[in-house]
Amino acid sequence: MPLLQLRDVTKAYGGIIAVNGASFDVAEGEITALIGPNGAGKTTAFDTISGVVVPDSGAITFDGEDITGLMSHVITKHGLGRTFQITRELSDMTVLENMVVSTISNDLGSLLRSRIAADERDRAMELLAFVGIERLADEPAKSLSYGQRKLLEFAAVLMTEPRLILLDEPAGGVNPALLERIMDRIEEINRKGVSFLIVEHNMDVVMRLSHSVVVMAHGQVILQDTPQVVREDHRVLDAYLGDV
Template sequence: MSPSAPAAPPVPATEATPRNLETVGLTKSFGGVHAVDEATVTFRHGKINALIGPNGSGKTTFFNCVTGMIKPDAGTVTYRGREITGKPSHRIARSGIGRSFQLCRIFPRMTVLENMLVAVRSTRLRQLIGGARNAQEIDKARGLLTRVGIDHLENVEAGNLSYGQQKLLELAGVLMGDPETIMLDEPAGGVNPALIGRIGKLVTELNAEGKTFLVVEHNMDMVMSLSHHVIVFDRGRPIAEGTPSDVQADPRVLEAYLGI
């Protein structure tokens, strides 16, 4: 190379962790509202990733596009190197991604245990058709209910649980499908502090066992204490990302929240 040649651009630092879920230019509008606007995001595999941002910044729509609940208008979604853009939600679930909903989705007139058995069947076609409740499945459901601390409620109609208990049931239901990546939309929203603590502990433990998390959450104490990597959304796209302390110190984040 001649001495006058421009210096080569710096080689980007090798990522310490592989990529889990990636989107490139993901876009979804509702009429004139650009809910998700050319969002390019990379989540870290094996980590607890948080997605934060003001109300209406497109977090839930982003989750819905990624998990096949709605089809994006443009852009791609790649999971562990395979493109999954626009695939139906059951296919995405089978590829290893489980999710919860901002407004808890359980069947209120079914018992807690029945909800668990329905949860797994919706991700496994064979059981949807066969319908048989095998003992193994019931054991697994009971084990997970014990894990989230609501096993004593297995015969209670799910609609009679507190909202926090319903969130724990939904999380246990997600675990029935053995996802390697778990997307939680506001797991602490509307939940009392004691149960928020339990949910946070479960996320940390499950992550230590190898599960990747993508968590949308407004409870900043929870986000900052739990997450390894935080991505901040504003108006449908990421505006900042980094460790919890990085994003807390980023003036763009404050601007997004204060709307200035």
């Protein structure tokens, strides 16, 4: 049984059918890439999985349980983590505070500014060291470079110890040295048995990391196969060329 399963998931915004009857699987222990041209519906698919939006129809199961339409904090408790969007409000906090806030609901975040439990601080510092930004722990998050924010988001999602991690464009706009570090860390976490679903436009990253690739275009899944097969399939190239 796949760890995550989407069956005929549809989500429309007014007249735009952002996700249109999409079905795909994420196998336990694997890294699955979700690719497709701009506007294909990848982020909206993430939004339906992580409880940011409720799909209009279809079903999403995680570890055999129906999670369709559950609220995002409930989905997080099931063991599904998504890269944490760093808002302007959170950016006023330090890097370390952002790490701790990511484990609880946003409204409670301000209560924590004054006091962070020692064990949480230790775990946060360990994860910041894991992604290589522990020296920035006491800096305001807003002072981080774009690439460092990507590392912070990744470290923050690890705080909840998810079984499946959804990353939306982890390599986007990141310099080659940081990109290498991000890919290394994804592989290291994956070796510990954590599964990933990764939206990514950088095909080198997709080819290196993924065991399976889902291709979306116009809200629909046009195929799911190994990276080798997907690379050779003319429908994938057609989908991208059709976009320009």
